[in-house]
Amino acid sequence: MNDIIYAGKHPLIRSVDKHCHSSWEFIYCTGGTGDLVFEGLTIPYSKGDIAVIPPMIPHSNISSDGFTNIHINMLDPTLTIKSPTIVKDDSNQFILAVFEAAFFHFYTNRPEKTAFLSNYGNLLSTYLTAFQTTQPHSHVIDEIENNIIRNYADPNFELDIYLRSFPFSYDYLRKLFKKEIGVTPHKYLNDKRLQIAAESLSSSCNDGYNIAEIARQCGFREPLYFSRMFKKKYGVAPRNYIARGASRTAGEEMDDVKILMD
Numbered sequence: 711m712n713d714i715i716y717a718g719k720h721p722l723i724r725s726v727d728k729h730c731h732s733s734w735e736f737i738y739c740t741g742g743t744g745d746l747v748f749e750g751l752t753i754p755y756s757k758g759d760i761a762v763i764p765p766m767i768p769h770s771n772i773s774s775d776g777f778t779n780i781h782i783n784m785l786d787p788t789l790t791i792k793s794p795t796i797v798k799d800d801s802n803q804f805i806l807a808v809f810e811a812a813f814f815h816f817y818t819n820r821p822e823k824t825a826f827l828s829n830y831g832n833l834l835s836t837y838l839t840a841f842q843t844t845q846p847h848s849h850v851i852d853e854i855e856n857n858i859i860r861n862y863a864d865p866n867f868e869l870d871i872y873l874r875s876f877p878f879s880y881d882y883l884r885k886l887f888k889k890e891i892g893v894t895p896h897k898y899l900n901d902k903r904l905q906i907a908a909e910s911l912s913s914s915c916n917d918g919y920n921i922a923e924i925a926r927q928c929g930f931r932e933p934l935y936f937s938r939m940f941k942k943k944y945g946v947a948p949r950n951y952i953a954r955g956a957s958r959t960a961g962e963e964m965d966d967v968k969i970l971m972d
Contacts, residue, residue, distance in 0.1 A: 712831035716783040717809075717816035723778075726771035733783040736834065737761040737771075738799075738809045740780060744773030748794055755796055760805055762795045762838060769794070780809040787835045797841050801852035805841070808834050850876065851890045854883070858895065862902045865931045869899055903928045904943050907936070911951050921948045 715733060720726070722742070737746075743756040746763075747770045755761055763769060771777070799805040812830040815823055847855070854873070861867040873883050873895060887895045907928040910919070919927070925936035925948075940948050 711786045712788060712828070712835050713785045714782055714812055714816065714827045714831045714834075715785055717813040718781050719813060720777070720779045720781070722776045724773050724776045728768055728770040730766050730768045731763075731783060732765055733785050734765055734787050734789075735761075735763040735781060735783050736809075736838075737763070737779050737781045738806060740778045740806070742773055742775055742777035744771055744777045746771055746794065751794065753794060753796055758799045758803070758806075760797045760799060760838065762789070762791050762797060764792065764794070767794060780813050782809060782812055782834070784831055784834075787831070787838075789835055789839060791838075791842065795842065797838050800841070800847070801849055801856060805834070805837050808837065847890045848886065850878070850883070851887055854887060854895060855891065855898070858899050858902065861929075862899060862906070863927060863929050865926060865929050867899075867929065869895055899929075900939065901943070903930060904940055907940065907948075908944060908951065911948055921952075924948075 728747075737755075737760065739755050739757050739759045739761075741757055743754070746753045746755060746761055748767060753761070797805075808830055812827060812834070815826040815830070820826075857872060858869070870880075874880055876883060884894055887893075887898070891898060893901065907924055907930075910924045910928070911921070921937070922933040925933045928936075930936035930939075937948055940951070944951060
């Protein structure tokens with residue numbers, strides 16, 4: 711299941727003659743635009759699109775200006791897709807990374823080749839299923855979300871300045887972000903910082919960092935402000951959260967001892 715049996719690349723070409731495969735075909739367009747032509751159906755595609763083509767469906771690939779792609783064939787992918795479909799990669803290009811890695815390992819002689827290809831097949835099926843059923847965010851919102859995740863730990867990260875660097879009004883971006891993500895950019899940033907701080911505080915492997923240090927590592931300049939926001943979100947002060955985490959960890963360790971003794 712999800713077995714990758716072939717991987718290939720097309721350099722810049724303008725057409726692929728009508729053909730079909732006994733396996734599933736996945737085509738990632740890495741450049742250009744074109745049309746996949748089926749019997750009674752034409753599907754346009756462009757860079758960043760992934761064509762999913764079930765077995766034994768004749769098709770050709772036509773482009774006036776040319777296209778480049780990476781294509782993968784798989785046996786029995788765990789997909790609910792039943793007909794030719796286009797799935798769009800997101801701005802992180804996670805699916806492209808899977809295609810490139812699968813292509814590389816398909817042509818290596820490394821002993822772990824089979825294990826890598828199996829994992830890439832599972833990952834590709836998971837991504838395609840998730841991206842097919844999830845309404846993609848607009849490019850600008852993807853970019854803002856990615857930037858927040860990259861910079862959450864920087865206390866000097868100025869989200870307002872970053873948002874005003876776009877060629878859109880500040881209020882428009884704020885409303886669009888809330889519409890697509892569910893919260894405003896500032897709440898998203900604050901929640902991300904608090905979430906990661908909570909994970910650090912409850913971890914038994916926090917290397918002895920105190921609350922002020924964890925606050926700074928998660929992007930908070932002022933420990934007092936951090937403590938106030940943390941309590942508002944989680945209902946307890948950070949030091950109590952640490953104690954609760956330590957108590958829980960101790961309980962889990964005792965359970966492990968009991969299991970070993972049984």
